[in-house]
Amino acid sequence: MEMTGIRRLAQELNVSIGTVSRALNGKPDVNEETRKRVLEAAAAMGYVANQAGRALRKGSTGVIGFMMQTGHEITGEGDVFFMSVFDGVQTVFARHQLDLVALLCSSEEDPDAYMQRVVARGFADALIISATKREDHRIDFLAKRNIPFIALGRSKTDAGHPWLDLDFEGMAEIGVSRLIEKGHRRIGVFAPLDDTNLGFVFVDAYQKALARHGVTFDPDLVFRAHPNERGGHAIAYAIAAMPADRRPTGFVLTNEVMSLGLYNGLYEVGLPPGRAIAVIGRDSPQAHFLVPKLTSFRLSLRDLGIELAESLLATMPLYAEHYPLGIVRKLVGLDLIEGESDAVPFREMTLGA
Amino acid sequence: MEMTGIRRLAQELNVSIGTVSRALNGKPDVNEETRKRVLEAAAAMGYVANQAGRALRKGSTGVIGFMMQTGHEITGEGDVFFMSVFDGVQTVFARHQLDLVALLCSSEEDPDAYMQRVVARGFADALIISATKREDHRIDFLAKRNIPFIALGRSKTDAGHPWLDLDFEGMAEIGVSRLIEKGHRRIGVFAPLDDTNLGFVFVDAYQKALARHGVTFDPDLVFRAHPNERGGHAIAYAIAAMPADRRPTGFVLTNEVMSLGLYNGLYEVGLPPGRAIAVIGRDSPQAHFLVPKLTSFRLSLRDLGIELAESLLATMPLYAEHYPLGIVRKLVGLDLIEGESDAVPFREMTLGA
DNA sequence: GTTGGCTCCAGAAACGTTTACGATTTCGTA
DNA sequence: TACGAAATCGTAAACGTTTCTGGAGCCAAC
Numbered sequence: 158m159e160m161t162g163i164r165r166l167a168q169e170l171n172v173s174i175g176t177v178s179r180a181l182n183g184k185p186d187v188n189e190e191t192r193k194r195v196l197e198a199a200a201a202m203g204y205v206a207n208q209a210g211r212a213l214r215k216g217s218t219g220v221i222g223f224m225m226q227t228g229h230e231i232t233g234e235g236d237v238f239f240m241s242v243f244d245g246v247q248t249v250f251a252r253h254q255l256d257l258v259a260l261l262c263s264s265e266e267d268p269d270a271y272m273q274r275v276v277a278r279g280f281a282d283a284l285i286i287s288a289t290k291r292e293d294h295r296i297d298f299l300a301k302r303n304i305p306f307i308a309l310g311r312s313k314t315d316a317g318h319p320w321l322d323l324d325f326e327g328m329a330e331i332g333v334s335r336l337i338e339k340g341h342r343r344i345g346v347f348a349p350l351d352d353t354n355l356g357f358v359f360v361d362a363y364q365k366a367l368a369r370h371g372v373t374f375d376p377d378l379v380f381r382a383h384p385n386e387r388g389g390h391a392i393a394y395a396i397a398a399m400p401a402d403r404r405p406t407g408f409v410l411t412n413e414v415m416s417l418g419l420y421n422g423l424y425e426v427g428l429p430p431g432r433a434i435a436v437i438g439r440d441s442p443q444a445h446f447l448v449p450k451l452t453s454f455r456l457s458l459r460d461l462g463i464e465l466a467e468s469l470l471a472t473m474p475l476y477a478e479h480y481p482l483g484i485v486r487k488l489v490g491l492d493l494i495e496g497e498s499d500a501v502p503f504r505e506m507t508l509g510a
Numbered sequence: 511m512e513m514t515g516i517r518r519l520a521q522e523l524n525v526s527i528g529t530v531s532r533a534l535n536g537k538p539d540v541n542e543e544t545r546k547r548v549l550e551a552a553a554a555m556g557y558v559a560n561q562a563g564r565a566l567r568k569g570s571t572g573v574i575g576f577m578m579q580t581g582h583e584i585t586g587e588g589d590v591f592f593m594s595v596f597d598g599v600q601t602v603f604a605r606h607q608l609d610l611v612a613l614l615c616s617s618e619e620d621p622d623a624y625m626q627r628v629v630a631r632g633f634a635d636a637l638i639i640s641a642t643k644r645e646d647h648r649i650d651f652l653a654k655r656n657i658p659f660i661a662l663g664r665s666k667t668d669a670g671h672p673w674l675d676l677d678f679e680g681m682a683e684i685g686v687s688r689l690i691e692k693g694h695r696r697i698g699v700f701a702p703l704d705d706t707n708l709g710f711v712f713v714d715a716y717q718k719a720l721a722r723h724g725v726t727f728d729p730d731l732v733f734r735a736h737p738n739e740r741g742g743h744a745i746a747y748a749i750a751a752m753p754a755d756r757r758p759t760g761f762v763l764t765n766e767v768m769s770l771g772l773y774n775g776l777y778e779v780g781l782p783p784g785r786a787i788a789v790i791g792r793d794s795p796q797a798h799f800l801v802p803k804l805t806s807f808r809l810s811l812r813d814l815g816i817e818l819a820e821s822l823l824a825t826m827p828l829y830a831e832h833y834p835l836g837i838v839r840k841l842v843g844l845d846l847i848e849g850e851s852d853a854v855p856f857r858e859m860t861l862g863a
Numbered sequence: 864g865t866t867g868g869c870t871c872c873a874g875a876a877a878c879g880t881t882t883a884c885g886a887t888t889t890c891g892t893a
Numbered sequence: 894t895a896c897g898a899a900a901t902c903g904t905a906a907a908c909g910t911t912t913c914t915g916g917a918g919c920c921a922a923c
Contacts, residue, residue: 162879173903178881188901205630209571210879212562213908222611227596243580247616259612263600277558279909390799414796417770421799443767443796446743446774515909526873531911541871563909566878632879 166204170194181206212279220256221246221469222281224272224295226288228264238413238441238458239287242309245462246285253476255282269294276304283469285309289320291352307469307485312354317484319468321461324488325355325411328454329362330369331493332409332437335452337370339499341435345378345405347392347415353384359411378405382415389415393422396434404428407435407499416444416451435499439491450496461489519557523547534559565632573609574599574822575634577625577648579641581617591766591794591811592640595662598815599638606829608635622647629657636822638662642673644705660822660838665707670837672821674814677841678708678764681807682715683722684846685762685790688805690723692852694788698731698758700745700768706737712764731758735768742768746775749787757781760788760852769797769804788852792844803849814842 160168167174172191179187180195198204212218223246225239239259247257260281262271272295275281282305286295289310299306300316308320329346336344346363349356364374380395382388389410396404410416416438423430430436431449438444440455468485470476513521520527525544532540533548551557565571576599578592592612600610613634615624625648628634635658639648642663652659653669661673682699689697699716702709717727733748735741742763749757763769769791776783783789784802791797793808821838823829 163881164879174880175882175904176902179902182881184882186901191901203626203630205627206881207566207879208631208633209562209565210908211881213560213566213879213910214881216908218562227593227600240580243614244617247580247614248618251616251618257614257616259614261596261600261610261612263604263610264597265601265604273556274558277556278561280561386795386799417796418799421801424801442739443770446739446771448774448777516911517909527910528874528912529872532872535911537912539871544871559911560909563878564911566880566909567911569878 162204162207162210166195166198166202169202170198217282218280219254220258220281221250221283221285222258222260222275223285224260224262224268224275224287226262226264226268241458242462242465245457245459245464246466247462248459249463249466249470253470260284269298273298276302283473285465285469289354291354291357305469305473307465307472309465310354311358319472319485320487321465321468321485322355322358322488323411323456324490325359326362326365327488327490328411328439329359329409330366331454333363333366334370335437335493336407336409336435336499337372339407339435339501341407342372343375343378343403343405343407344372345380345392345396345408347384347388347410347412348379348381349384350381355411363409377403384412384415386414386418389418389420390422391418393419393426393428396423397426397428405434406501408437410436410438411454413439413441414443416447416453420447420451431498431500433501435501437499440494447498449498449500452496452499453494454491455494456489456491464489515557515560515563519548519551519555522555523551570635571633572607573611573634574603574636574638575611575613575628576638577613577615577621577628577640579615579617579621594811595815595818598810598812598817599819600815601812602816602819602823606823613637622651626651629655636826638818638822642707644707644710658822658826660818660825662818663707664711672825672838673840674818674821674838675708675711675841676764676809677843678712679715679718680841680843681764681792682712682762683719684807686716686719687723688790688846689760689762689788689852690725692760692788692854694760695725696728696731696756696758696760697725698733698745698749698761700737700741700763700765701732701734702737703734708764716762730756737765737768739767739771742771742773743775744771746772746779746781749776750779750781758787759854761790763789763791764807766792766794767796769800769806773800773804784851784853786854788854790852793847800851802851802853805849805852806847807844808847809842809844817842 163174163177167177180192250257262268284306287309289308289312292314293312296314296316311322348360367374380392382391420430428434438451438453440453467480471480471482516527516530520530533545615621637659640662642661642665645667646665649667649669664675701713720727733745735744773783781787791804791806793806797804820833824833824835
């Protein structure tokens with residue numbers, strides 16, 4: 158009869174399974190000598206406590222879920238974005254033996270339903286949710302159930318929950334000011350087609366920034382598109398389709414990947430970025446080598462991940478003492494990296510490559 | 511005293527928990543009338559079986575793990591790549607109530623150790639591993655432990671395990687032939703710095719393709735770089751640093767994102783793609799709008815995901831009957847999409863934008 | 864009227880772990 | 894010597910579920 162797991166370990170060492178467990182979990186009442194023996198034997202046979210058994214008994218899984226939706230069309234941020242954020246999150250979690258897994262919601266399943274399923278199953282101790290919608294039922298749900306969570310991205314639905322978001326207001330203000338100082342008056346911006354919150358926040362801030370500089374707002378300069386390369390590309394064609402004197406002479410973009418499509422689209426329609434149109438965008442591995450060099454907002458995604466993790470742990474009773482941050486609701490700022498894409502001095506629009 | 515989970519449901523319905531469980535799991539010996547009552551009550555209170563309890567009892571979790579490493583520098587493929595593959599995988603898994611989660615190995619942790627930990631914990635029923643190395647200990651480990659798995663990418667370590675990989679041989683053959691037909695003789699290719707297997711496979715096939723066309727192999731035309739935008743960018747500068755008559759006049763690239771860096775790098779060094787150097791690359795959302803349009807290899811990542819999932823299930827006793835595929839070890843082909851990036855007719859190299 | 868088979872369900876065991884509790888030993892001190 | 898505290902460990906319960914076993918009830922057939 159084959160013993161399994163901790164029982165086998167206990168038998169081999171001639172101690173009880175209780176002692177083995179206490180030894181492995183660093184509990185106080187176990188002789189240091191036996192603890193050493195246990196640890197060595199465990200390492201030797203590669204014993205790791207079974208997830209199900211442990212979770213069932215402890216009532217917690219040691220797993221934090223990062224919920225995201227698969228399929229490219231939907232996600233506004235690139236994947237590089239997430240991979241870097243993950244890495245930051247994990248360096249914090251690793252300190253507490255917490256594991257990060259990405260909970261992947263199929264594009265065929267409703268995100269709300271998926272999340273309820275995951276929570277009801279007790280799959281994770283806490284959740285990080287991204288791609289927050291303007292009104293996001295997940296927030297209410299999690300708050301009501303008292304599941305620790307943090308949202309990456311603000312939302313109109315406010316449950317007093319912690320969130321982190323990029324400083325879109327700051328980007329709007331800096332971007333608009335910078336272009337206006339260079340003489341631009343017609344500044345285009347992007348707004349997403351769906352109800353992700355960032356679009357509204359950014360467009361609002363954009364309008365305020367314009368007003369602050371006494372420039373009147375033209376709704377035609379808000380370009381609705383998908384938040385991906387395709388969307389950026391489409392915007393270029395939308396611009397080209399406008400009467401020349403109504404086109405934007407500058408553009409501010411906060412999305413990681415749209416600048417790629419916008420750049421190439423602008424080349425195609427004969428309105429080269431940095432020459433015919435000033436572009437300010439967001440730095441990313443993909444956008445980093447654009448020619449001419451993109452004047453862009455940059456932030457450390459790894460640091461964002463670290464802050465995300467720490468802010469989440471701050472709301473979890475077991476870990477809060479190490480992170481006395483309260484309920485974090487914070488905008489993370491971005492640095493402006495000077496490039497040449499906004500070097501075009503203002504003048505009447507001219508067509509041609 | 512608060513009843514939880516299935517017990518509460520059973521009490522509410524005045525049946526035993528066993529009956530509830532059987533009703534929910536579609537077991538035969540339960541009255542259809544009571545089954546209906548159970549299902550309705552479960553839906554009403556949003557009951558979902560606890561993951562830990564179920565996994566502990568059943569010995570299987572219903573979770574399939576897709577193992578990947580976080581941090582951008584390491585991953586050769588972009589995140590869009592994975593998000594699309596995931597989506598395909600999930601459409602298959604959904605048919606069997608299986609859940610896909612991404613197991614994220616921190617860049618600070620050894621991938622082998624991470625995987626052993628995950629397996630020992632019994633976290634997932636099966637694994638999909640990506641970023642396979644030329645010699646990959648994970649393969650041996652999983653095969654020895656009899657854990658169902660499939661590798662995305664070939665490896666030298668062969669455990670008779672299933673794998674799927676892109677047809678690098680095909681891309682090398684088609685890409686090289688195409689450029690040679692246009693008169694090119696000096697064709698550059700990329701090889702990764704680390705020991706991912708794809709590099710070796712591709713370079714091998716590249717050499718064979720050259721030989722088949724009677725073109726002698728020049729090792730200087732194999733450019734070692736990181737498999738990301740930065741690497742592509744660096745290659746452009748490496749090319750520019752060569753004596754003009756030793757430079758490649760064409761380039762074949764199979765990586766999703768490197769063409770971005772290469773394109774922009776080539777522009778910077780005054781060797782514009784499609785004009786000074788012919789480039790054949792790989793299609794991707796990011797590369798899709800490059801100017802001039804990239805002549806590229808395309809495949810459906812979603813279909814790749816579907817095939818990956820089906821091939822994995824084919825090796826799992828419970829599901830094999832639905833997927834009589836045997837042990838799949840297969841190259842998936844890519845279509846060539848005509849663009850203008852390889853339109854440059856062969857001539858002596860000229861500098862200048 | 865007994866038997867056998869069928870349908871449906873209750874009861875209990877089992878999965879692997881953690882932990883509360885109690886038992887044993889040791890040791891210092893009255 | 895005796896007693897209490899401290900150290901160490903074994904025992905068993907508990908977590909929520911699935912599934913095995915058996916039993917109650919019913920009907921048909923002999």
